[in-house]
Amino acid sequence: MIQALIDYNRDMNRVFGTCVRIQGTARHLGDSNLEIELLARNGVAEAARLPEGKGRSLLVLAEVLSELPDQIRPDVDNIESLCERLARNTADCSNVVRLYYQLVSSLLKTASQLGEPTDGATRRTKEHLQSQSYLSGGDLEGLESFLSTKDTIATRSRSSSMLNERCRENLGRIGDRLSESEHILCEVFDRIRSILTFGRTARYLAQNIAIEAAAIGPDGANFTNLSRTIHDVVDQLEKNLSALRQSADKGEGLLESLRRRVAA
Amino acid sequence: MKSLILYENGAHRWIVLGRDEKKRSDIIDTNQFAVLTDDGVCLLDPGGIEIFPTVLSELTRYVDPEEVKVLFSSHQDPDIISSLSMWLDICPDARVYTSWLWTGFLSHFCMGEPVTMEALPDEGGRIPVGKSAVRLEAVPAHYCHSSGNFSVWDPKARILFSGDIGAALLPDHEANLFVESFTDHISTMEAFHRRWMPSREALHDWIRRVRELDPQMICPQHGSIFRGENVGLFLDWLESLEVGCAIEQTVAS
Numbered sequence: 001m002i003q004a005l006i007d008y009n010r011d012m013n014r015v016f017g018t019c020v021r022i023q024g025t026a027r028h029l030g031d032s033n034l035e036i037e038l039l040a041r042n043g044v045a046e047a048a049r050l051p052e053g054k055g056r057s058l059l060v061l062a063e064v065l066s067e068l069p070d071q072i073r074p075d076v077d078n079i080e081s082l083c084e085r086l087a088r089n090t091a092d093c094s095n096v097v098r099l100y101y102q103l104v105s106s107l108l109k110t111a112s113q114l115g116e117p118t119d120g121a122t123r124r125t126k127e128h129l130q131s132q133s134y135l136s137g138g139d140l141e142g143l144e145s146f147l148s149t150k151d152t153i154a155t156r157s158r159s160s161s162m163l164n165e166r167c168r169e170n171l172g173r174i175g176d177r178l179s180e181s182e183h184i185l186c187e188v189f190d191r192i193r194s195i196l197t198f199g200r201t202a203r204y205l206a207q208n209i210a211i212e213a214a215a216i217g218p219d220g221a222n223f224t225n226l227s228r229t230i231h232d233v234v235d236q237l238e239k240n241l242s243a244l245r246q247s248a249d250k251g252e253g254l255l256e257s258l259r260r261r262v263a264a
Numbered sequence: 265m266k267s268l269i270l271y272e273n274g275a276h277r278w279i280v281l282g283r284d285e286k287k288r289s290d291i292i293d294t295n296q297f298a299v300l301t302d303d304g305v306c307l308l309d310p311g312g313i314e315i316f317p318t319v320l321s322e323l324t325r326y327v328d329p330e331e332v333k334v335l336f337s338s339h340q341d342p343d344i345i346s347s348l349s350m351w352l353d354i355c356p357d358a359r360v361y362t363s364w365l366w367t368g369f370l371s372h373f374c375m376g377e378p379v380t381m382e383a384l385p386d387e388g389g390r391i392p393v394g395k396s397a398v399r400l401e402a403v404p405a406h407y408c409h410s411s412g413n414f415s416v417w418d419p420k421a422r423i424l425f426s427g428d429i430g431a432a433l434l435p436d437h438e439a440n441l442f443v444e445s446f447t448d449h450i451s452t453m454e455a456f457h458r459r460w461m462p463s464r465e466a467l468h469d470w471i472r473r474v475r476e477l478d479p480q481m482i483c484p485q486h487g488s489i490f491r492g493e494n495v496g497l498f499l500d501w502l503e504s505l506e507v508g509c510a511i512e513q514t515v516a517s
Binding site for chain 2: 092095098099102103105106107108109110113153155156158159160162163166
């Protein structure tokens with residue numbers, strides 16, 4: 001019965017799982033950010049020790065690099081808080097779907113008891129009502145119309161109208177939560193793009209550091225290592241961002257599909 | 265799901281909702297009770313989340329669900345009260361009564377808004393239903409089986425809701441709402457009580473209290489209802505039963 005709603009809630013729980021994965025990955029981004037900051041500070045200290053003239057360009061590059069993490073930190077922190085909001089919103093939406101499912105089930109139980117068993121038209125209507133997805137207001141209207149015309153018990157008929165109204169409210173709440181979730185996910189994508197730009201800048205600076213280090217001969221050995229390590233950290237950062245993007249894409253796909261089903 | 269009026273005196277009514285022949289076989293069968301008054305309804309152990317739609321649909325035969333003003337939970341088990349959030353969504357002003365031991369636990373069954381619960385002290389107390397003159401009293405039944413447990417007594421209707429005390433695990437085809445042959449009924453209760461009731465002393469304390477009340481009906485949350493002479497037969501049988509002693513059987517199996 002109302003399998004569509006059960007599937008719907010399963011997908012909603014998957015969105016929740018995706019949020020948790022994004023949050024986990026976002027924490028790794030923070031670690032990479034801190035690592036780059038520490039490496040850049042070491043670079044600044046090393047460059048300051050080099051003889052005047054030789055270390056000047058390296059000092060400037062290391063200083064620029066050391067400022068990058070501060071600029072990007074709000075984005076990294078923001079992803080975590082956005083995911084927290086997204087997870088809360090999704091969990092809330094899942095609760096509403098659960099409640100909605102139970103209320104629709106109750107109305108369908110009542111509908112199943114109405115009408116003469118020998119009346120073919122009523123039986124067909126009941127079968128039709130049982131087969132609907134109840135992800136749209138139209139399905140609810142059909143159910144309400146059947147209950148109001150067939151139910152002869154006054155209290156139950158009144159209660160059914162009230163429950164139907166509750167269902168409509170809950171359907172509206174589900175739609176609102178989904179829109180909000182999509183909006184939050186858009187913000188997550190914006191942050192991912194910012195952090196990607198940061199990664200590319202860090203890699204570019206690391207390349208320049210390597211070039212400058214090569215130009216100053218044996219004194220630049222530490223900087224060659226620094227450049228290599230920064231490349232490794234940015235590789236890891238990009239790997240995490242790619243995982244994060246994949247999770248966010250999946251979440252977006254699920255949300256889109258959920259919204260399409262509610263709007264259908 | 266079957267439903268039946270157990271008692272009726274004007275607006276004061278007791279309704280049992282249970283023995284659901286269409287329920288899923290993996291879910292334990294439960295009885296829900298509704299006490300209707302001229303100023304609201306009290307639901308006694310409103311049931312688990314899985315049976316909520318059926319209970320709600322059946323209840324609407326008798327009453328507008330928004331009239332539910334009290335939700336009573338004899339203890340903390342999911343078959344008793346995991347539907348709590350659903351009921352509170354329909355009747356958000358309903359007051360939830362349970363042992364002080366379980367208020368923080370029952371909140372785990374809620375979603376969204378925090379719920380204020382009426383914590384019953386160990387000695388029990390009155391459960392008002394709106395401004396109605398109907399008096400419901402929480403009777404201590406601790407350790408029968410839960411460590412914070414209450415029965416509910418209605419002195420006017422002379423009905424005692426006993427929760428898990430008197431519970432029977434009936435086969436699916438057994439459709440009776442009332443115990444017909446007490447002797448035959450024993451086999452459906454015995455193993456349950458031996459295993460689930462941990463303390464003979466606690467059970468005897470409850471039996472003493474109930475004998476003083478002298479109920480005409482004892483309504484458990486599982487199985488059939490005791491009425492007439494079966495009330496006395498049940499109390500006598502329970503008094504003679506060795507409980508909290510199923511551990512040897514468990515270990516042996």
